[in-house]
């Protein structure tokens with residue numbers, strides 16, 4: 001593990017860390033904010049933030065405005081990258097933003113040439129949690145997860161597939177049913193092939209239809225989000241949660257778009273909501 005940077009902020013430390021990943025076969029970089037309470041010697045709750053298409057760890061770290069709330073509540077905040085990167089890692093042949101580099105979709109690819117490196121499911125569910133638990137004062141009995149867009153999809157599918165691991169789950173503008181929208185059809189088809197059963201394992205609405213459950217869920221989406229009706233479709237999640245008896249708080253935020261201006265506006269409210277359940 002290499003500490004790439006370590007900067008004082010809000011009384012805590014904002015670190016960027018690089019390490020060799022066995023899951024992806026590449027170096028991976030993530031950011032981790034240690035609030036001031038980390039200096040007290042005890043273990044603290046941890047929030048995982050999964051980012052969206054085109055992002056690295058840096059987007060939320062620089063624009064997410066999470067540190068004041070994490071310092072107030074004593075939350076560790078971890079933001080991984082969205083795909084493997086580096087020499088030899090295959091990308092989308094057309095160079096588009098919604099597949100390949102920056103677009104790992106939080107699955108373990110089965111299709112060539114992606115299967116060797118694109119193993120973001122294993123990375124975010126196994127390898128990174130083990131590393132963070134070993135190297136930082138993270139209380140793995142008190143975990144929350146959130147994410148944006150593709151990362152909202154990741155947060156939901158990871159939480160739905162690991163009952164009991166997360167005490168709090170929220171998302172910003174998530175892709176809730178990738179099997180039914182263009183971004184998801186392209187990614188699931190490209191990484192998993194024409195395997196409807198595998199797609200269902202990585203589709204939040206399908207997972208809920210198939211019996212996966214969360215106690216409760218907080219979701220914020222902007223009404224001026226250009227992807228609202230084409231890629232996000234929160235009404236599909238609302239219907240699935242209603243049918244399954246999942247307590248969904250879906251906030252439609254008037255005039256907000258898909259950007260970090262939207263995410264940063266509601267970040268502190270999400271972190272307070274997580275803290276109520278974790279602290």
Ligand SMILES: N[C@@H](CCC(=O)N[C@@H](CSC=O)C(=O)NCC(=O)O)C(=O)O
Nearest residue numbers: 052053054055059097149150151259260
């Ligand atoms: N038109 C954009 C599309 C990419 C985009 O909007 N990315 C979002 C996430 S979308 C779903 O996963 C994002 O978070 N971008 C990074 C940022 O800092 O805003 C494009 O061409 O890039």
